[in-house]
Amino acid sequence: xxxxxxxxxxxxKSFGRSCPALPALQGVSFTVARASVCALLGHNGAGKTxxxxxxxxxxxxxxxxxxxxxxxxxxxxxxVRASIGVTGQSAALDEFLTGRENLTLFGQLRGLxxxxxxxxxxxxxxxxxxxxxxxxxxxxxSGGMRRRIDIAVALVVPPRVLFLDExxxxxxxxxxxxxxxxxxALRDQNVTVLLTTQYLEEADVLSDSIxxxxxxxxxxxxxxxxxxxxxxxxxxxVTPADPIDLAEIATALADFAGCGTDCGALIDQQAxxxxxxxxxxxxxxxxxxxxxxGLGIELADISLRKPSLxxxxxxxxxxxxxx
Amino acid sequence: xxxxxxxxxxxxxxASLTAFARQSALEAGRLLRRWRRDPIVAVQxxxxxxxxxxxxxxxIGKAVLAVxxxxxxxxxxxxxxxxxxxxxxLGAGLALPAERESGLLTRLWVLPIHRASALTxxxxxxxxxxxxxxxxxTAFGVALGLRFAGGWTxxxxxxxxxxxxxxxxxxxxxxxxVRADGRAMVTWLGxxxxxxLFFNTGVAPVALxxxxxxxxxxxxxxxxxxxxxxxxxxxGPLLWxxxxxxxxxxxxxxxFAPTAVRGYRAAAEAGxx
Amino acid sequence: xxxxxxxxxxxLSGTLRDADLLFAVLAPVGCFLGxxxxxxxxxxxxxxxYPQYVLPVVIVQAMLFGAMTTADRAARDRLSGFGVRLAxxxxxxxxxxxxxxxxxxxxxxxxxxxxxxxxxxxxFRMAGGMGYAVLFVVIVLAFAIAVxxxxxxxxxxxxxVESSSQLLLLPQLVLVLLSTGMAPxxxxxxWLGPFVRYQPVSQVTETLRGLASGHVSGAGxxxxxxxxxxxxxxxxxxxxxxxxxxxWS
Numbered sequence: 001x002x003x004x005x006x007x008x009x010x011x012x013k014s015f016g017r018s019c020p021a022l023p024a025l026q027g028v029s030f031t032v033a034r035a036s037v038c039a040l041l042g043h044n045g046a047g048k049t050x051x052x053x054x055x056x057x058x059x060x061x062x063x064x065x066x067x068x069x070x071x072x073x074x075x076x077x078x079x080v081r082a083s084i085g086v087t088g089q090s091a092a093l094d095e096f097l098t099g100r101e102n103l104t105l106f107g108q109l110r111g112l113x114x115x116x117x118x119x120x121x122x123x124x125x126x127x128x129x130x131x132x133x134x135x136x137x138x139x140x141x142s143g144g145m146r147r148r149i150d151i152a153v154a155l156v157v158p159p160r161v162l163f164l165d166e167x168x169x170x171x172x173x174x175x176x177x178x179x180x181x182x183x184x185a186l187r188d189q190n191v192t193v194l195l196t197t198q199y200l201e202e203a204d205v206l207s208d209s210i211x212x213x214x215x216x217x218x219x220x221x222x223x224x225x226x227x228x229x230x231x232x233x234x235x236x237x238v239t240p241a242d243p244i245d246l247a248e249i250a251t252a253l254a255d256f257a258g259c260g261t262d263c264g265a266l267i268d269q270q271a272x273x274x275x276x277x278x279x280x281x282x283x284x285x286x287x288x289x290x291x292x293x294g295l296g297i298e299l300a301d302i303s304l305r306k307p308s309l310x311x312x313x314x315x316x317x318x319x320x321x322x323x
Numbered sequence: 324x325x326x327x328x329x330x331x332x333x334x335x336x337x338a339s340l341t342a343f344a345r346q347s348a349l350e351a352g353r354l355l356r357r358w359r360r361d362p363i364v365a366v367q368x369x370x371x372x373x374x375x376x377x378x379x380x381x382x383i384g385k386a387v388l389a390v391x392x393x394x395x396x397x398x399x400x401x402x403x404x405x406x407x408x409x410x411x412x413l414g415a416g417l418a419l420p421a422e423r424e425s426g427l428l429t430r431l432w433v434l435p436i437h438r439a440s441a442l443t444x445x446x447x448x449x450x451x452x453x454x455x456x457x458x459x460x461t462a463f464g465v466a467l468g469l470r471f472a473g474g475w476t477x478x479x480x481x482x483x484x485x486x487x488x489x490x491x492x493x494x495x496x497x498x499x500x501v502r503a504d505g506r507a508m509v510t511w512l513g514x515x516x517x518x519x520l521f522f523n524t525g526v527a528p529v530a531l532x533x534x535x536x537x538x539x540x541x542x543x544x545x546x547x548x549x550x551x552x553x554x555x556x557x558x559g560p561l562l563w564x565x566x567x568x569x570x571x572x573x574x575x576x577x578x579f580a581p582t583a584v585r586g587y588r589a590a591a592e593a594g595x596x
Numbered sequence: 597x598x599x600x601x602x603x604x605x606x607x608l609s610g611t612l613r614d615a616d617l618l619f620a621v622l623a624p625v626g627c628f629l630g631x632x633x634x635x636x637x638x639x640x641x642x643x644x645x646y647p648q649y650v651l652p653v654v655i656v657q658a659m660l661f662g663a664m665t666t667a668d669r670a671a672r673d674r675l676s677g678f679g680v681r682l683a684x685x686x687x688x689x690x691x692x693x694x695x696x697x698x699x700x701x702x703x704x705x706x707x708x709x710x711x712x713x714x715x716x717x718x719x720f721r722m723a724g725g726m727g728y729a730v731l732f733v734v735i736v737l738a739f740a741i742a743v744x745x746x747x748x749x750x751x752x753x754x755x756x757v758e759s760s761s762q763l764l765l766l767p768q769l770v771l772v773l774l775s776t777g778m779a780p781x782x783x784x785x786x787w788l789g790p791f792v793r794y795q796p797v798s799q800v801t802e803t804l805r806g807l808a809s810g811h812v813s814g815a816g817x818x819x820x821x822x823x824x825x826x827x828x829x830x831x832x833x834x835x836x837x838x839x840x841x842x843x844w845s
Contacts, residue, residue, distance in 0.1 A: 053592070056433050057433065058429065058432065058433055058591070058592050059592055078435055079435075081433055081434060081435040082435035084433070086430065086433050088426040088429060088430065089426075090425060090426055091425070091426075092425055092426030092427045092429060092430040093425070093427060093430075094353060094357060094422075094427055095421070095425070096356070096357040096360045096361060097353070097356065097357065101356070105349065105353055106434070108349050109346065109349055109431070109434050109436055110434060110435065111342075111435070137360075153430075362762055363762055366762045366765065366766070367762075370766060371765065371766070371769075374766055374769055374770065375769065378769060378770060378773045378774055379773070381774060381784055381785060381788055382773055382774065382778060382779060382783070382784070383635065383638055383639070383779075383783075384785070385783055385784070385785070386638045386639055386640070386779075386783055387638065390638065507614065507615075510614075514619070514622065514626075517626065517630075518626060518630065520630070521629075521630030521631070521633070521634045522630070522633070522634060526634055526635075527634055527635060527637075527638045531634075531637040531638050532633060532634065532637070533633055536633060
């Protein structure tokens with residue numbers, strides 16, 4: 001298999017008759033390396049699900065091309081489907097069948113003989129710790145269990161590329177942790193994972209690369225650190241014990257921000273803190289501390305912060321258009 | 324959590340006919356298992372027609388015997404078998420919108436299987452279910468007094484005839500159920516079929532209907548199937564009604580198959596955002 | 597009081613979406629046409645024409661249909677998020693039930709009008725005068741409320757939305773088709789006679805037919821009224837009890 005697991009070139013998609021003629025995708029290009037985890041970020045309506053739909057051969061692009069696991073999605077769609085696993089936003093299972101029956105069915109549909117399918121189902125049930133619920137109907141499962149069986153079904157024949165559409169939405173923290181561990185383990189076993197998510201923390205922690213979509217275009221791509229660096233530098237945040245001191249602190253630190261006498265902008269009333277850029281990192285931090293110490297103002301907190309992915313994301317994307 | 328990914332790597336996409344048959348059989352198996360557990364389908368495909376058979380026999384048995392001289396069962400058992408076929412299909416059709424919404428259709432669509440196998444599998448399941456409920460109804464009918472003039476061969480053909488019309492109706496129901504407003508449309512179709520329940524030749528001899536209604540009663544899709552089955556059991560005209568029933572079945576499939584295929588694909592591709 | 601009005605309106609607008617009121621009209625019309633045209637020449641009803649004979653059972657059937665959709669609605673109200681929220685509001689438990697029953701009444705009136713209208717096109721007449729006609733309507737509506745209360749109790753109890761109405765379909769089939777509302781008791785096999793003659797649907801339709809034609813037996817009327825009152829009391833109690841039970845039991 002080639003070194004890039006996923007390749008998109010100028011993908012475009014507009015939905016014609018039934019939807020308004022807003023192009024869902026306008027020239028999306030990116031690559032995902034083999035055995036890595038890539039996160040697709042974007043508001044609702046940015047084009048994440050459409051991209052995944054095209055890559056899983058569900059939908060044909062209006063223009064552009066894409067290759068998954070080395071196969072062209074349009075001309076070799078059958079081979080693509082044989083190499084991928086997909087999970088959607090809601091667990092797509094047959095509600096009337098048990099977990100075990102679902103796994104066996106999908107195993108057989110993927111080409112396993114009945115006995116191998118059953119064996120594989122048992123194995124997955126063990127790995128995902130679902131023994132107690134495997135023989136109950138899926139309609140009785142809790143959200144976390146559904147998600148687990150959903151992912152297990154996608155893995156029943158190990159795919160080369162796994163598409164996860166918002167895999168941890170609605171899960172409790174423990175289940176979310178489990179999914180993260182699974183994704184990392186899969187990456188270590190040479191599976192390429194492309195996931196969409198609204199949780200920036202998830203993208204930050206899990207992914208080797210991030211692609212930010214906005215209104216059907218790629219507005220940024222790179223590692224989490226790359227994106228954070230794009231937005232700005234670290235900054236130093238000072239929280240006084242008494243909010244009355246905010247103005248005085250702002251004046252004292254005015255030259256760090258280079259804003260002369262009018263420094264209202266430095267003050268974050270809601271957080272009750274003053275923030276100044278800290279281009280020299282810990283050195284700036286030391287300077288700030290020394291200066292405030294001299295003033296004798298009582299501080300509740302002082303810290304050095306990296307820009308968060310939230311800020312990077314908000315900076316890169318436009319406000320969400322209500323769909 | 325380590326998942327063993329080294330085993331069974333690289334199952335190739337099979338393009339052969341056996342694979343297609345196998346995948347259709349798998350889909351049929353899934354649906355039959357599901358229907359066994361779905362109360363709506365059980366009621367509509369089995370309980371409802373059985374009850375109807377017994378009740379109608381009690382209600383009009385004497386009257387029909389007086390008017391026509393033959394047992395009402397020869398009209399009622401075929402009618403109830405066809406009712407079971409049609410209403411069972413409607414009940415199964417009601418489950419389709421749920422499968423569409425949950426994304427199950429989509430997931431099946433994205434597997435390395437023949438995409439046509441989804442539909443052929445479904446039709447196969449419909450045929451099997453219809454035959455099974457026809458067997459049950461015939462057994463009831465025999466217990467109530469139905470006899471086959473043509474012996475065992477006639478009995479076997481008897482339970483297979485409703486399968487024809489059920490495949491036709493199933494194609495139409497699929498075409499309707501996969502639409503976005505599928506649930507409502509199937510309910511309306513069900514209401515329409517209830518009309519058919521009254522106006523067919525199984526419940527009363529054609530001559531007893533008002534004259535302006537008789538042609539319609541004779542020609543509606545249930546009647547030729549009923550007459551063909553009646554011919555098999557009682558011994559009477561067989562070829563002509565069988566031909567008519569065949570025309571209905573083929574006609575329904577021909578008209579609705581393209582829409583069903585297109586609609587199923589659209590449902591699997593989950594429309595647009 | 598305004599909570600009652602608001603909830604009733606909500607039920608009404610909900611049913612506009614699934615065309616329940618349209619079904620309320622179509623069901624009695626369809627049943628009447630089906631029975632009259634298919635079975636009219638088959639079943640002998642002596643002096644009376646079949647339309648005159650069969651209308652009462654068509655009305656009763658329409659009321660039972662209404663009860664089936666009530667069961668669905670009750671189940672949905674109880675299981676859905678809306679129903680759970682309703683339970684946390686400071687309104688007495690009887691109000692949502694009353695709203696559903698009010699809707700039931702409205703539906704029953706519509707079905708009654710539709711059924712009688714189509715039957716009169718085939719010759720049905722209320723020959724008993726104003727007093728009997730009023731009694732006719734009152735009994736129909738009382739019967740409707742009684743079965744709706746029962747269906748509501750059932751719907752509030754059963755697990756899923758789909759199974760509640762399915763469960764009611766079969767008993768309804770038996771009670772309606774095996775009654776003297778469809779055909780005189782003599783047309784049925786002899787051993788079935790007692791069941792056919794005395795089951796509640798037969799009682800009610802006999803009385804209604806008597807009221808429509810102007811000759812009603814006092815005993816029959818008394819029995820019918822007694823049935824209606826008894827069912828209303830019994831099912832009313834059950835339904836109210838269902839409302840008061842906590843959701844998580």
